[in-house]
Amino acid sequence: MILKSKLSVCLFLLLxxxxxxxxxxxxxxGKEKEIRESVPELLTPAPMSQPRINGPLVYGCRPGHxxxxxxxxxxxxxxxxxxxxxxxxxxLDPSTGIVSGTVPGKGEYEITIxxxxxxxxxxxxxxxxxxxxxxxxxxxxWNHWYAHYDRITDQMMREAADVMISSGxxxxxxxxxxxxxxxxxxxxxxxxxxxxxxxxxxxxxxxNSYFPDMKxxxxxxxxxxxxxxIYTSPGTLTCGGFTGAYKHEEQDAxxxxxxxxxxxxxxxxxxGDIAGKDNSIEAFQKPYxxxxxxxxxxxxxxxxxxxxxxxxDVWKWGGEVGGHCWRTSGxxxxxxxxxxxxxxxxxxxxxxxxxxxWNDPDYIQIGYxxxxxxxxxxELTAMPAAMQYAYMSMWSLMAAPLIYSGDMSxxxxxxxxxxxxxxxxxxxxxxxxxxxxxxKRTDECFLMVKNLLDGSKAVxxxxxxxxxxxVKVDWSELHITxxxxxxxxxxxxxxxxxxxxxxxxxxAQGVVMVNIDNK
Ligand code: GLA
Numbered sequence: 001m002i003l004k005s006k007l008s009v010c011l012f013l014l015l016x017x018x019x020x021x022x023x024x025x026x027x028x029x030g031k032e033k034e035i036r037e038s039v040p041e042l043l044t045p046a047p048m049s050q051p052r053i054n055g056p057l058v059y060g061c062r063p064g065h066x067x068x069x070x071x072x073x074x075x076x077x078x079x080x081x082x083x084x085x086x087x088x089x090x091x092l093d094p095s096t097g098i099v100s101g102t103v104p105g106k107g108e109y110e111i112t113i114x115x116x117x118x119x120x121x122x123x124x125x126x127x128x129x130x131x132x133x134x135x136x137x138x139x140x141x142w143n144h145w146y147a148h149y150d151r152i153t154d155q156m157m158r159e160a161a162d163v164m165i166s167s168g169x170x171x172x173x174x175x176x177x178x179x180x181x182x183x184x185x186x187x188x189x190x191x192x193x194x195x196x197x198x199x200x201x202x203x204x205x206x207x208n209s210y211f212p213d214m215k216x217x218x219x220x221x222x223x224x225x226x227x228x229x230i231y232t233s234p235g236t237l238t239c240g241g242f243t244g245a246y247k248h249e250e251q252d253a254x255x256x257x258x259x260x261x262x263x264x265x266x267x268x269x270x271x272g273d274i275a276g277k278d279n280s281i282e283a284f285q286k287p288y289x290x291x292x293x294x295x296x297x298x299x300x301x302x303x304x305x306x307x308x309x310x311x312x313d314v315w316k317w318g319g320e321v322g323g324h325c326w327r328t329s330g331x332x333x334x335x336x337x338x339x340x341x342x343x344x345x346x347x348x349x350x351x352x353x354x355x356x357x358w359n360d361p362d363y364i365q366i367g368y369x370x371x372x373x374x375x376x377x378x379e380l381t382a383m384p385a386a387m388q389y390a391y392m393s394m395w396s397l398m399a400a401p402l403i404y405s406g407d408m409s410x411x412x413x414x415x416x417x418x419x420x421x422x423x424x425x426x427x428x429x430x431x432x433x434x435x436x437x438x439x440k441r442t443d444e445c446f447l448m449v450k451n452l453l454d455g456s457k458a459v460x461x462x463x464x465x466x467x468x469x470x471v472k473v474d475w476s477e478l479h480i481t482x483x484x485x486x487x488x489x490x491x492x493x494x495x496x497x498x499x500x501x502x503x504x505x506x507x508a509q510g511v512v513m514v515n516i517d518n519k
Contacts, residue, residue, distance in 0.1 A: 040385030040414055041385070042413065042414065042417045043389060043417065043421070043490035043491055044417045044418075044420065044421040044424075044490060044491075044492070045491070045492050047074040047075070047168065047171075048074070048075070048119075049075060049076040049117070049119045050075055050117070050119045050120035050121075050122065051073055051074070051075035051079055051115035051116060051117050051119075051120060051121055051122040052073065052074045052075055052122055052422065053071065053072070053073045053113055053115055053122045053123070053124040054072040054073065054074065054171065054172045054173050054422045054425065054426075055071065055072035055073075055126075055172075055173045055429070056126075056136070056137040056173070056429045056431070057124075057125065057126060057127060057137075057429075057431050057453075058126075058127045058129055058136045058137065058355075058431045059126065059127070059128050059129065059136060059137075060129045060131065060133040060134045060135065060136040060355075060356065061103045061128065061129070061130055061134065061301055062103060062130070062131070062132065062134070062301050063103050063104065063105050063106050063130045063131075064102060064103060064299070065102070065103050065299060065300055065301050066100075066101075066102065066103075066300060066301075067089075067090055067099065067100060067101050067102060067103045068098070068099070068100050068222060068225065068227065068262075069098070069099045069100075069225070070096070070097055070098045070099075070170060070175065070224070070225025070226065071097035071098075071099065071113055071115070071126075072170060072171050072172055072173045072175075073097055073115045073122070073171055074168065074171045074172065074422070075115065075117050075119065075120075075122070076117055076118070076119060077117070078095065078117065079095075079097065079115050079116065079117045080094050080095065080115070080116045080117070081093075081094050081095075081096075081097040081113065081114065081115050081116075082094060082113075082114045082116075083099070083111050083112065083113050083114070083126075084111065084112040084114075085109065085110055085111045085112060086099070086109075086111055087104040087109045087128070088104060089101045089102045089103070089104050090102075090103075090104070090128075096225060097115065097225070098225035100225075103128075103130050103301075104128075104130050105130060106130050106131050107130055107131075108127055108128070108129050108130075109127065109128040109129075109130070110125060110126075110127050111125065111126045111127070111128065112124070112125055112126075113125075113126050133355065133356040134301050134303050134324055134356060135303050135324040135325065135355075135356050135358065136355040136356055136431065136433075137355070137428075137429040137430075137431065137433070138325070138358050138399050138400060138401045138402060138428055138429065138433075139176055139263065139303055139305075139324070139325065139358075139401045139402075139403065140173045140174045140175060140176065140401070140402040140403070140425075140428075140429075141164075141174050141175055141176025141177060141178055141226075141227070141229065141263075141402075141403050141404070142160055142164060142169075142174065142176070142177055142178065142403065142404045142405065142408060143178040143180050143229070143265075143363055143403050143404075143405045144156065144157070144160070144178070144179060144180050144405070145180035145181065145333075145363070145405055146333055146363060146365045146369045146370060146372065146405035146406065147368065147369060147370060147378045147405060147406050147407040147408070148370070148378075148407070149182070149240075149370060149375035150181070150182040150189070150191070150194065150240055150375060151182075152179060152180070152182055152183065152210070153210040153211070154210060154211045154212065154213065154216075154217050156409075157177060157179055157217055157221070158217065158220050158221075159408065159409060160177050160408040160409075161177045161220065161221045161224055161226055162224075163408040163409065163411060164177060164224075164226060164408070165224055165226075167408075167411050167416055167420075168416065168420060169404075169416070169419065169420060170224075170225070170226065171420075172419075172420045172421075172422050172425055173402075173425055173429060174402070174404065174419075175225075175226050175227050176226070176227045176228070176229050176262070176263050176303075176403070177221050177226050177227070177228055177229065178228070178229025178230070178231070178263055178265065178403070179228075179229060179230050179231060180231045180265065181231055181238045181239060181240040181242060181267070182194065182208075182238075182240050182242055183207055183208065183210070183211050183230070183231070183242075184198070184205055184206070184207060184208060184232075184238075184242040184243045185197065185198050185206055185207075185208045185242065185243060186208075186237075186240070186241050186242045186243065187237075187241070187243075188241070189241065189242075193208065193209045193210065194208040194209070194210070194242070195208075196208060196209070198243040199243070199248070203248055203251055204251065204255060205232075205243060205245075205248065205251075205252050205255060208242075214259040214260075215258075215259050215260060217259075218259055218260030218261060219260065222260060227262035227263060228260060228261050228262055228263070229261060229262065229263030229264070229265065229303075229305075230256050230259075230261040230263070230264055230265075231264070231265040231266075231267060232244055232245045232252060232264070232265075232266065232267070233245065233246075233266065233267045233268065233269040233270060233271060234246060234249065234266060234268065234271045234274075234287030234288075234290075234291065235268070235269045235270030235271035235272070235273065235274060236270055236273070236274075237269065237270040238267060238269050238270070239267055239269040239270075244269065244270060244271075245291075246271070246274065249287075249290055249291055249294060250294050253291065253294045253295060253298065253302075254298065256302070257298045257299070257300040257302065260300075261302065262300070262301060262302060262303065263302060263303045263305065264291070264295065264302050264303070264304055264305065265305040265307050266287070266288065266291050266304065266305065266306060266307060267307040267308075268287075268307065268308035268309070268311070271287055279312075280312075281312045281313075281317065283312075284308065284311050284312035284314070285312070285317060285321050288306050288308070288318070288321045288322070288323060289321040289322070291304065291322070292304055292321045292322020292323060293322060295322060296322060303324045303325075304322055304323050304324050305323070305324065305325050305326070305360070305401075306318050306321075306323040306325070306326035306327065307326075307327045308326070308327065309327055309329060309330045309331075310326075310327060310328045310329050310330075314326045314327075314328070315328060315349040315352040315359055316352065318352075318357065319352075319354075319356065319357035323357070324356060324357065324358065325357070325358040325359070325360040325401050326358075326359065326360055327360045327361075327362060328345070328346050328349055328359045328360060328361055329342060329345065329346070329361065329362070331362065331372060332361065332362035332363065332365065333362075333365065333369075333371075333372025333373075334372055334373065336365060336372075336383065339383075339387065339390075339391055339394075340390070340394075340446075340462070340464050342361055342362075343361060343394040343395075343398060344438060344441070344446070346359055346361040346398055346400070346435075347398060347435060347436060347437070347438050347448070349435075350398075350434075350435035350436070350437060353398070353399050353433060353434065353435035354433045355431065355432075355433040356433075358399060358400065358401055358433075359398065359399075359400065359435060360400060360401050361395070361398065361400050363403045363404065363405035364391065364392065364395060364402065364403065364404045364405065364406075364419065365381065365405055365406060366381050366383060366388045366391065366392075366404075366406055366415050366418055366419070367380070367381065367404075367406035367407065367410065367411055367412065367415035368380055368381075368406050368407035368410040369381055369405065369406045369407070378406065378407040378410060381406075384508075384509050384510075385414065386507040386508060386509050386510030386511070387509040387510060388414075388415075388418045389418055389490060389510060389511055390460075390462055390509065390510050390511040391418075392418050392419065392421075392424060393424065393448075393460045393462075393490075393511045393513045394448065394460065394462075394511075395428065396424045396425065396427045396428035396458075396513075397427060397428075397435075397436035397448045397450045397458060397460050397513070398435045398436055398448075399428060399430070399433055399434060399435050399436075399450075400428070402425070402428055404419055421489070421490060421492075423487075423489040423490075423492050423515075424489055424490065424513065427450060427452065427458040427489065427513075427515075430450070430452045430453055430458075431453050432451060432452060432453045434450055434451050434452075435450070436448035436449055436450040436458070436460065437449050437450075439477055440473075440477060443464075444463060444464055444465040444469065445461070445462060445463050445464065445465070445469060445471050445506070446462050446464075447459060447460065447461055447462070447471075447473055447477070448460040448462070449477075449478060452515075454518060455518030456515050456516060456517050456518040457478060457480075457515070457516045457518075458489070458513065458514070458515055459473055459478070459502075459513070459514050459515075459516060460511055460512075460513045461473060461504065461506050461511065461512045461513075461514070462506065462510075462511050463506035463507065463508060463509065463510060463511070464509060465508060465509070466508050466509070467508050468505050468506065468507050468508055469505070469506055469508075470503055470504070470505050470506075471503065471504065471505075471506045471512075472501055472502070472503035473501060473502050473503070474500065474501045475499075475500050475501060478516065480516070482499065483497050483498070483499045483519075484497065484498055484499075484516050484517050484519065485497055485516075485517040485519070486498050486502050486514050486515070486516055486517075487514060487515040487517075488512065488513075488514055489513045489514060489515055490511075490512075490513055495514070502514065502516070
């Protein structure tokens with residue numbers, strides 16, 4: 001009897017330990033996590049009521065193509081916008097701040113934007129570079145995958161666009177509203193409404209019944225000044241088993257442009273069956289070079305996102321085949337518990353990061369996300385608050401695309417606080433396009449340093465450990481001397497002048513991200 005009860009206590013303990021391990025090892029979600037560890041401190045100060053213009057300083061586009069740009073600006077509404085130096089062919093709606101029209105001829109156009117409300121005004125320069133390049137700063141937006149998987153609908157996409165505006169995300173620079181996999185028909189699927197003819201008699205791809213009006217959807221997104229993204233695979237089937245573009249590449253790309261899409265994610269998936277055992281660089285490049293060439297021939301700017309998980313060192317040739325960003329590894333959804341390692345690996349490819357060509361370590365998965373292994377229903381992430389700030393800091397320092405992939409209908413104040421800090425985002429969008437250099441790395445802490453256009457440096461002091469730790473950066477490590485102003489970017493607050501070094505306490509699994517001036 002005693003033995004029996006001892007055995008059951010042991011079994012119970014074992015189960016308890018295993019469950020504990022499961023919940024700490026991965027940041028997959030669970031009901032019990034819905035109560036956050038107390039109420040996390042909000043680092044980003046609330047936006048002020050005066051206007052504050054955000055967004056990139058430079059913007060690439062191709063002459064003669066449709067132009068659309070909503071000026072990201074915080075401040076109480078109504079705001080009134082004006083612009084000096086707008087080239088012929090572009091017009092600004094003064095009440096929405098949406099600039100639209102046709103991209104002017106090749107050249108650089110320096111514009112001064114001004115935003116005014118009853119509390120004050122702000123102005124800022126903005127350079128439109130009409131030429132061959134797109135994505136001169138890392139793309140920012142939202143992608144449905146880690147929230148809605150194969151449950152995505154037209155309605156959810158429209159709601160995401162609504163929330164991008166109403167939440168203030170668009171006011172700090174988020175602009176792409178991107179559909180991932182599962183918008184087409186599949187030859188077979190658990191949901192009969194996603195099964196149907198793959199193509200019509202002319203070979204045109206047919207969206208499934210949850211996407212009745214693609215043109216209507218992009219019109220809806222564009223009317224808000226936002227941009228729309230779509231997804232397919234060079235294979236016969238996408239990773240989710242939906243129809244791919246194989247042997248219809250040009251037809252599909254033309255269709256995407258005709259529907260009005262501005263961004264294409266091209267996911268290798270079943271293309272492996274076509275490439276076979278050929279592991280040459282040329283074989284890895286082939287489908288991307290083909291699509292890159294097609295996209296360049298279209299009369300629409302479409303940002304090209306390569307998704308092939310880093311095969312053949314894609315960072316070395318992604319730009320050359322026409323890509324603007326490329327995933328450097330597998331799906332982060334399966335690696336979220338190793339977020340620091342993923343970033344450190346991504347940083348190894350820093351020399352390939354430049355305007356128009358970005359290393360992509362995958363999406364920002366915070367807030368309500370669905371477990372990737374189960375394509376689960378979105379639940380609140382169990383990732384500690386401090387680590388979420390570290391996550392966003394690393395992506396900004398690495399000049400990674402900032403694509404949020406949680407449930408937009410459940411955005412809470414904390415998640416928005418992590419996603420929407422203009423000073424952190426400014427580091428990400430810096431026109432130099434540099435990916436941070438990792439210096440002074442130990443098992444528990446590391447420093448990331450990114451040079452910015454104005455000659456200042458952004459530095460992330462990271463602590464991977466389980467308790468707070470003092471972390472220091474020496475001026476000698478930054479190749480600077482003398483007295484410098486150090487600014488805490490998350491808190492948007494100057495910390496004072498420092499000579500020789502800066503040292504501060506970093507929360508467990510967290511970050512302090514600072515700017516060190518160039519004076
Ligand atoms: C792959 C990609 C993901 C997502 C899914 C869709 O796994 O890496 O980002 O697009 O396919 O099936």
